[in-house]
Amino acid sequence: MSPKSVDRIFEVYEWSLSRDGFGVDDIANELGFKDLGESEKIVAKLLELQLIEPSREQDAWFVPTDPTTASSQLLNRSELDLLERKLEAAQLRDDLARLSLLFRTSKFGSQHTNSFDILKVPETIRLMISEAAANSSHEVVCMQPRSGWPAEGSPDGETLDFQVLAPGVSLRVLYQHAARFDMPTREQAAALVESGAEIRTAGALFGNIFIFDRTTAYILASSQENGAVVVQERSLVDFLLSCFEYVWATAKEFDTRRAETDVISGDMKREIVKMLISGAKDEAIARRLGVSVRTCRKHIGQVMQMFGATSRFQFGYLVREATLVEDL
CATH class of the missing domain: 3.30.870.10 (Endonuclease Chain A)
Incomplete structure (x- = not known):
């Protein structure tokens, strides 16, 4: 729609709110539209936008509707069409x-x-x-x-x-x-x-x-x-x-007949140590290792306990100073 058409639709809708209902002729007569065809087009557009509806009490008569309801119905339909x-x-x-x-x-x-x-x-x-x-x-x-x-x-x-x-x-x-x-x-x-x-x-x-x-x-x-x-x-x-x-x-x-828990746990802890030193967050470490954040934090706690560290800062210092990563 052109800006002029949108302005006309707003004008007619606002005008309709002050009345109990209206017909196409009323638009032309009261709003000064010289062309009856233009009034008919505006009514058709208002009906399409569900901003007005036919009156149940009088033929060829229209009453305004709540734009909120129209918005919900129209947008849902448009969004579904777009998704499709x-x-x-x-x-x-x-x-x-x-x-x-x-x-x-x-x-x-x-x-x-x-x-x-x-x-x-x-x-x-x-x-x-x-x-x-x-x-x-x-x-x-x-x-x-x-x-x-x-x-x-x-x-x-x-x-x-x-x-x-x-x-x-x-x-x-x-x-x-x-x-x-x-x-x-x-x-x-x-x-x-x-x-x-x-x-x-x-x-x-x-x-x-x-x-x-x-x-x-x-x-x-x-x-x-x-x-x-x-x-x-x-x-x-x-x-x-x-x-x-x-x-x-x-x-x-991957020997599927046995779990090799101790060896693999050590490898995972070694990777955790390296990532902790690099400053990685728990979530990033968990994603990299393919474990849950909860499991990751459990491993982190075990590693820190091994080195006697009470904070991550202390842990990083101990690992760097003693080059413990290679000896894990």
């Missing part, structure tokens, strides 16, 4: 991304490839990761910090069916040490190991990543709202793979 359009756009974007993946892996498309694509719809991400796993012919590796997407509805290894892997395709998985104490993850890990997978754990991981046949990588965001990035540019995939191999080389084998 956003979802349709996101689905279309992901559908095109899947077609783009087919294009890039074709003979023609391999010569005209973008570096990465962004996916937003979780269902599409799960489907594409499952398809990539099923189509792998050599190797699948994945790094899954416990601070990534929650297990419910997530496209990570806790819900992704790795049974779709073809015979002969190797699977290596990196979890955080905290995964050793989570029974559902231990059961999942045991099933994977039984089928031939290698699983190791580390104190901290830096991303939720899947790499298929050393050619395609999926980087999952920390929340479903942020989606995932599909990478096929060779140098970027090689870099992500080198990051995985760096952690894998020092990670500990």
Whole structure:
């Protein structure tokens, strides 16, 4: 609507509030509108905006309504329409991304490839990761910090069916040490190991990543709202793979038959000490280690007690002076 039209609508609505009702002719006569058609258009717009309604007592007669009610109904409808359009756009974007993946892996498309694509719809991400796993012919590796997407509805290894892997395709998985104490993850890990997978754990991981046949990588965001990035540019995939191999080389084998509580607890405490010295807050340490804040604070208390520190300042001083981090 033009500013002039909006002003006319406000004028007519304000005028209607001083009356018990009105007809189209009343607008033209009392407000000086020369064109009856303009009055009819304004009435139609007021009806559309639910600022007036037909009178129940007289035909061709209208009465004003409360704008608060109109606002609630109109905005809800507009917001739903907008949300629906956003979802349709996101689905279309992901559908095109899947077609783009087919294009890039074709003979023609391999010569005209973008570096990465962004996916937003979780269902599409799960489907594409499952398809990539099923189509792998050599190797699948994945790094899954416990601070990534929650297990419910997530496209990570806790819900992704790795049974779709073809015979002969190797699977290596990196979890955080905290995964050793989570029974559902231990059961999942045991099933994977039984089928031939290698699983190791580390104190901290830096991303939720899947790499298929050393050619395609999926980087999952920390929340479903942020989606995932599909990478096929060779140098970027090689870099992500080198990051995985760096952690894998020092990670500990996940023996699902026993818990190795003491060894792993020491590794986690060592990481906590390093982060405390760097000034990290409890919440940040917990996210990095993949444990709850409550569990993290319990570990912090145990470490401080080991060193006889009564405050974090004193603890940091003792660790720095005695270089205890290396001796933990």
